[in-house]
Amino acid sequence: MTLLGVRNLRVHFPTEEGLVKAVNTVDLEMKGREKLGLIGETGCGKTVLGMCIMRLLQPNTEVAGEIWYKGRDLLRLSEGEMRKVRGREIAMILQNPATSLNPVLRVGEQIAEAIRLHQGLDKRTAWARAVEELEAVKIASAEERAKEYPHQFSGGMQERAMIAMGLACDPALIIADEPTKGLDVKIKMQVVRLLKEVVREKAMLFITHDLGAAAEICDRIAVMYAGEIVECAETSEIFRNPLHPYTQGFLNSLPNRGLKPIPGVSPSLIDIPSGCRFHQRCDCATEICEEEHSEMVEVKEGHFVRCFLFGEKDA
Amino acid sequence: MADFVSQFRENRTALVGAAVILLLVLVAIFAPQLAPHNPIKASLGDRLSAPSEKYPLGTDHLGRCVLSRLLYGARISLAVGVVVVGVAAAVGVALGIISGFYGGVLDEIIMRLVDAMLAFPSIFLALAIAGTLGPGLGNVMIAIIVVEWTRYARVMRGSILSVKENYYVEAARALGASDFYVVTQHILPNAIAPIIVVATLGMAPVILAATSLSFLGLGVQPPTPEWGMMLNDGRLFMRRAPHLTTFPGVAIMITILAFNLLGDGLRDALDPRARTEKELR
């Protein structure tokens, strides 16, 4: 059963340099308890997509399309209804815990306030629940730690606190934005393992550029490039049989696969190349790639790719 | 630098400030040509008259033309501003250079002195000094210089400390350049922009302090026209001649406003991020 369905989503926002076309006709499906990895380089629009689902973008952002969650289009909810979704139904773990935790509020309070709000608990009970949440993310002596301020936490602990904050009201869907960014390898593994454990009963949209972490956690992986999804398949399939040249390049840039970077730089979201967005950096590009924009093609069951190399095969 | 100029050009309010200041300077220079009357000539028959064709802004308690006095008053306020800021900046820059460049005991002494000066509310200290020295424009200027130099010393010291880290200063020293050479050729050119901003922003408080002290009777002595003193004179005739409490105040406010606009614009053009910190300084 579909939990989250993103249909034809387009997100553009004006900046001084020009209109940023951050998300362009994105479609995504997520079932209950499914873990979907959203992979892409920095600046490909994946964070904007996450923020758009939460409806936390600037008011001047132009959003078109539909975001269906449990039978309701989130884009059509009033702000008041949306507030009841945030934190309670869908929780987002923002990137950069060091800046996403409020420096002047105690960590426990930052978890407890959401509990008080959504579950109507009194101060004391909510605080006790917040301490439990901190214990659940394996923070030692949680009772004392809850009374501390974010700057007293290490980077890994801050990330755990962010996770605890996200889990506090038992949401059905978690959007985790780069939760492993900036952590050293050992801490990163701990966070990945923790995340895998705590979201077992939930769905999660795992936004990352870390393929290794995504492989560890996710059932399916969607690869994003220049504001659109270029390939989507089950995790094992993506690793075994990557089809889109960008996905292949991305995989080949991994340390254990030769560390070969993709030539060129990812395009600016203001001047998106015509045709296939990847054609300038693609070894297999042909004339058609420069001019026309490929549709998403289901190459085999559950494996979608947006590339003429495969579209033609079917046609 | 080109970036700085274009940043500044975009700031319209700052341009307005600059234009008003230019206008004030012209008024000050051409006061004799512009003034319809002799600013110090009493004409007791026309005492406290309201604005009229003959006296566009009315007359004061001695029948002197308020407009003429305001025009001449611009000379005093601007001159006080320029001289005080100039001397205070020169003293502050010199002490800031000594402090930042040589460090050590000299730095310690100068910075503690700055701290001690800042331990006094500035108008109180200026008032005490001007009051003790006795009435007179020169004494008022000395008093304000004494409290104003600290801001330049701090800024100068700060920029020297950051410039000093730069390799070319080290390189120049390694080549055996004299201290004087290093300071004038390498350090000053790099540290001068913030000083200009601080000096522009420093004009408003200086003019304000000078008019305040004149208002209290410590600045220029009659019959020289000065805005603060004119306001003080007008106080006694508030009911009969409200124009005497209005126009000099407008003149002061326009001047202060123009310098604030220009200073804010310069600062933003130079360092758009430094907004919060300075707001009270």
Next chain:
Amino acid sequence: MLNYILKRIILLAPILLLVSLITFSILYIIPGDPAETILTGPGGAADPKAVEEFRVKMGLDRPLHIQYLKWLNNVLHGNFGYSYMTEQPVLDPILPAFRATLKLAVASMILSLLISIPVGIISAIKQYSLIDNLSMTGALLGVSMPNFWQGLLLILLFAVYLGWFPVAGYGENGDFEHLVLPAITLGTSSAAITTRLMRSSMLETIRQDYIQAARAKGLSERVVIGKHALKNALIPVVTVAGLNFGYLLDGSVVVETIFAWPGIGKLMVGSIYMRDYPMIQGCILFVALVYVAVNLVVDILYTFLDPRIRYETKAKAK
């Protein structure tokens, strides 16, 4: 905490010493001989014998450093000197005058915060809106308007024309109706500065990630701004509270003079007219000590407000 406060006080010692030196030297910038200057009345030159007597009585005949040490010793024992006019201890009039100033300053500060915090917040969250433009224009005019002129305009409008408030004075004991106009004069000009600060601080704060994080929890905008943003945005405002108090003290000089408010500013101006140098000295020293103390308190308060400030690093930065 106690350690931190002690450390701050110890660091203040050299500054206080310099403050006392500066204050002491004010007496020695009098043009000519103080005794002669003081005793020279409108009737002409003073009687040399009287000058000599005065000098001995006031201790002006001793070497400078002895005079300083004696003066410092007296100050440390709570004796700020004797007025040349009344020959009474200068602290006798200073203390009640300061009470009046404090009353005015506190009223102005409260008014200033009541205006600047809400206006600054609204301006920031509705950046570039009509209300923001209006309040920023108002703040700019307020910053540029000299206190003494604003005071005169208020008197003209509310006392002379409308007659709602007395023109000037203190009433029995700084009565409310006497307090209103001077407090508005001082409070609004301080509010002009604080509003700009509050706005820029709030603008900075609402761009932070933790504000988005707070929204992501489903908190209402009221809680996001009123709790998460405000607590952070107030920190710079508290940081400059000491400076702000100094600004109010400075303003009290002209405002008290205009409104005949018997505070320390008016006392100081009065003693300048009377050439009562010990009184000038006493006033300036007292004001400096209060100002230093207020700044110390603000610093301590600040550490309570911002948990990130480690006491050690703060002490080092000073």
